[in-house]
Amino acid sequence: MPHTPVPPKIRSNARRMRKVMTDAELRLWNELRAHRLMGLSFRRQLPIAGYIVDFACPTEKLIVEVDGSQHANDRDQTYDRVRTLRLQADGWTVLRFWNDDVLKDIDNVCTHILIVLGKDRA
Template sequence: MPSRTISPKLRANAKRLRRDMTEAEARLWGQLRAHRLMGLKFRRQLPIAGYIADFACAEHKLIVELDGSQHAMGDVPDADLVRTRRLKEIGWTVVRFWNDDVMKDLNGVCDHILAVIREQGNDV
């Protein structure tokens, strides 16, 4: 991934989020890390376009976001839409899962990630 200027505040926040993962993030990271999912390279808490993506596969320009219940309240759903739209504008595909999906059906989440990559016309 090309090096871009990332604000010290954003970099520090990403580092904190890597250190303080939610239980669902830790479970999914266990499947994504070290090329475990069909050899795909994912990074976690990666700053992209002023946002911090939960998980990102740069090769396929795929971002995986995990959402807790706070993403269903207040202005957060609208902010998520703006964020997704901005990331799509710069060529990324964003897929979202509820934390509960990861906790109850981790294999299904991984299968869906692979299906999205295949839908983009990529081999995995």
């Protein structure tokens, strides 16, 4: 996959976001980091196509977004739809989970990720 240059401002924002993860992002990151989920390699706060995605597994072209309640309003839902369509146009699969799902049911979140990738444990 060719590397796309990342503007300095986006790179700086991604670095900052890695340092101030939400509780839900941190909880999911602890499940994904260091190949803990079935050996998959995830990166966090990764710049892709002019956006900073929460988590990405580049080898599987999978993006995982963890959304808080602010994503429930019409304006942010529209933005998220446009963003998802743009990422899908580049061949990425985008999964979205609510903070509450990650915090209260991390096992099912991880299972869903694996099912989408065809790597479910069953």
